Amino acid sequence: xxxxxxxxxxxGPAQFSAMIGQVAPYFASIxxxxxxxxxxxxxxTFAKRREVLNHxxxxxAIALCNAAELAAGTMTDASIPxxxxxxxxxxxxxxxxxxxxxxRAVADGSAIDWSQLGDVKVPVMAYVGxxxxxRAEITMYVSQA
Numbered sequence: 001x002x003x004x005x006x007x008x009x010x011x012g013p014a015q016f017s018a019m020i021g022q023v024a025p026y027f028a029s030i031x032x033x034x035x036x037x038x039x040x041x042x043x044x045t046f047a048k049r050r051e052v053l054n055h056x057x058x059x060x061a062i063a064l065c066n067a068a069e070l071a072a073g074t075m076t077d078a079s080i081p082x083x084x085x086x087x088x089x090x091x092x093x094x095x096x097x098x099x100x101x102x103x104r105a106v107a108d109g110s111a112i113d114w115s116q117l118g119d120v121k122v123p124v125m126a127y128v129g130x131x132x133x134x135r136a137e138i139t140m141y142v143s144q145a
Contacts, residue, residue, distance in 0.1 A: 004077040008037045020070070027070050030063050034074075035104070039114070042075035042107045048100070059099035059133075065091065068124040068136040071107035076122060076140050079114045083145050089119060090139040101128035117142050 001009075008016045013034040021028025030052055035043040044067055046052065052063040069088060076086045105126045112120060119139050126134035 042071040067105035072122040072138040075107040099133040
Protein backbone atom coordinates (compact mmCIF):
# COMPACT_ATOMS: atom_id res chain seq x y z
CA UNK A 1 0.00 0.00 0.00
CA UNK A 2 1.35 3.44 -0.92
CA UNK A 3 2.21 6.00 1.74
CA UNK A 4 -0.51 8.28 0.31
CA UNK A 5 -3.12 5.52 0.66
CA UNK A 6 -1.97 4.76 4.21
CA UNK A 7 -2.35 8.44 5.12
CA UNK A 8 -5.85 8.49 3.62
CA UNK A 9 -6.99 5.37 5.43
CA UNK A 10 -5.51 6.38 8.78
CA UNK A 11 -6.63 10.01 8.74
CA GLY A 12 -9.96 9.65 6.91
CA PRO A 13 -11.19 11.86 4.05
CA ALA A 14 -11.64 15.12 6.02
CA GLN A 15 -8.28 15.06 7.79
CA PHE A 16 -6.47 13.83 4.65
CA SER A 17 -8.00 16.73 2.71
CA ALA A 18 -6.54 19.15 5.25
CA MET A 19 -3.15 17.40 5.17
CA ILE A 20 -2.75 17.32 1.38
CA GLY A 21 -1.92 21.03 1.29
CA GLN A 22 1.05 20.31 3.57
CA VAL A 23 2.32 17.58 1.24
CA ALA A 24 1.86 19.70 -1.90
CA PRO A 25 1.11 23.33 -0.91
CA TYR A 26 -0.39 24.51 -4.21
CA PHE A 27 -3.32 22.11 -3.85
CA ALA A 28 -4.42 24.06 -0.77
CA SER A 29 -5.40 26.94 -3.08
CA ILE A 30 -8.63 25.13 -4.03
CA UNK A 31 -9.40 23.86 -0.49
CA UNK A 32 -10.08 20.32 -1.78
CA UNK A 33 -12.25 17.77 -0.02
CA UNK A 34 -11.68 14.11 -0.79
CA UNK A 35 -14.84 12.07 -1.26
CA UNK A 36 -13.07 8.82 -2.09
CA UNK A 37 -9.58 7.52 -2.80
CA UNK A 38 -8.74 3.95 -3.74
CA UNK A 39 -6.72 2.08 -6.33
CA UNK A 40 -8.17 3.05 -9.72
CA UNK A 41 -10.41 5.85 -8.46
CA UNK A 42 -10.29 9.27 -6.80
CA UNK A 43 -13.01 11.85 -6.29
CA UNK A 44 -12.28 15.38 -5.05
CA THR A 45 -14.61 18.34 -4.59
CA PHE A 46 -14.07 22.03 -4.04
CA ALA A 47 -16.45 24.91 -3.54
CA LYS A 48 -17.06 27.77 -5.92
CA ARG A 49 -15.74 30.72 -3.94
CA ARG A 50 -14.07 34.02 -4.74
CA GLU A 51 -10.52 32.61 -4.55
CA VAL A 52 -11.11 30.22 -7.48
CA LEU A 53 -13.10 32.51 -9.80
CA ASN A 54 -12.10 34.18 -13.03
CA HIS A 55 -13.22 37.60 -14.27
CA UNK A 56 -16.48 36.07 -15.57
CA UNK A 57 -17.50 34.75 -12.16
CA UNK A 58 -17.01 31.11 -13.11
CA UNK A 59 -14.44 28.66 -11.73
CA UNK A 60 -11.02 29.46 -13.21
CA ALA A 61 -9.46 27.04 -15.69
CA ILE A 62 -6.35 26.58 -13.57
CA ALA A 63 -8.42 25.70 -10.48
CA LEU A 64 -10.01 22.93 -12.59
CA CYS A 65 -6.54 21.78 -13.71
CA ASN A 66 -5.39 21.82 -10.08
CA ALA A 67 -8.27 19.55 -9.01
CA ALA A 68 -7.65 17.25 -11.98
CA GLU A 69 -3.97 16.88 -11.14
CA LEU A 70 -4.76 16.25 -7.48
CA ALA A 71 -7.32 13.54 -8.25
CA ALA A 72 -5.14 11.90 -10.92
CA GLY A 73 -1.98 12.09 -8.83
CA THR A 74 -3.39 10.64 -5.65
CA MET A 75 -5.21 7.92 -7.59
CA THR A 76 -2.02 7.08 -9.51
CA ASP A 77 -0.10 6.89 -6.25
CA ALA A 78 -2.70 4.49 -4.82
CA SER A 79 -2.69 2.36 -7.99
CA ILE A 80 0.90 1.81 -9.08
CA PRO A 81 2.81 -1.28 -7.95
CA UNK A 82 5.00 -1.23 -4.86
CA UNK A 83 8.50 -0.03 -5.72
CA UNK A 84 7.32 2.38 -8.41
CA UNK A 85 7.06 6.15 -8.52
CA UNK A 86 5.27 8.63 -10.78
CA UNK A 87 5.43 12.19 -11.98
CA UNK A 88 3.05 14.12 -14.24
CA UNK A 89 4.54 14.62 -17.69
CA UNK A 90 1.75 16.51 -19.43
CA UNK A 91 -1.90 17.46 -19.41
CA UNK A 92 -4.43 17.95 -22.17
CA UNK A 93 -7.62 19.72 -21.18
CA UNK A 94 -10.96 20.51 -22.72
CA UNK A 95 -13.49 22.97 -21.31
CA UNK A 96 -16.98 21.64 -21.97
CA UNK A 97 -19.26 24.17 -20.26
CA UNK A 98 -19.18 27.08 -17.83
CA UNK A 99 -18.02 25.89 -14.41
CA UNK A 100 -20.64 27.91 -12.55
CA UNK A 101 -20.90 25.97 -9.29
CA UNK A 102 -19.14 23.68 -6.87
CA UNK A 103 -16.78 21.25 -8.60
CA ARG A 104 -16.49 17.46 -8.39
CA ALA A 105 -13.39 16.04 -10.11
CA VAL A 106 -13.24 12.30 -10.79
CA ALA A 107 -10.15 10.37 -11.88
CA ASP A 108 -11.25 6.94 -13.07
CA GLY A 109 -8.34 4.64 -13.73
CA SER A 110 -10.32 1.40 -13.65
CA ALA A 111 -9.49 0.68 -17.31
CA ILE A 112 -5.73 1.30 -16.89
CA ASP A 113 -3.20 -1.53 -16.68
CA TRP A 114 -1.31 -0.29 -13.62
CA SER A 115 1.46 -2.88 -14.06
CA GLN A 116 2.83 -1.01 -17.08
CA LEU A 117 5.79 1.35 -16.79
CA GLY A 118 6.33 4.47 -18.85
CA ASP A 119 3.63 6.91 -19.91
CA VAL A 120 0.17 6.21 -18.48
CA LYS A 121 -2.80 8.31 -19.63
CA VAL A 122 -5.11 9.13 -16.71
CA PRO A 123 -8.60 10.46 -17.56
CA VAL A 124 -10.28 13.03 -15.32
CA MET A 125 -13.75 14.55 -15.61
CA ALA A 126 -15.04 17.53 -13.64
CA TYR A 127 -18.70 18.23 -13.00
CA VAL A 128 -21.01 20.87 -11.60
CA GLY A 129 -23.78 18.68 -10.25
CA UNK A 130 -24.22 16.10 -13.02
CA UNK A 131 -23.15 18.51 -15.78
CA UNK A 132 -19.68 17.77 -17.27
CA UNK A 133 -17.71 21.02 -17.43
CA UNK A 134 -14.11 19.88 -17.94
CA ARG A 135 -12.16 16.90 -19.27
CA ALA A 136 -8.47 16.22 -18.82
CA GLU A 137 -6.02 13.53 -19.81
CA ILE A 138 -2.92 13.60 -17.64
CA THR A 139 0.16 11.73 -18.77
CA MET A 140 1.87 10.19 -15.76
CA TYR A 141 5.37 8.80 -16.14
CA VAL A 142 5.60 5.64 -14.02
CA SER A 143 9.02 4.13 -13.32
CA GLN A 144 10.86 1.93 -10.86
CA ALA A 145 11.81 3.86 -7.72
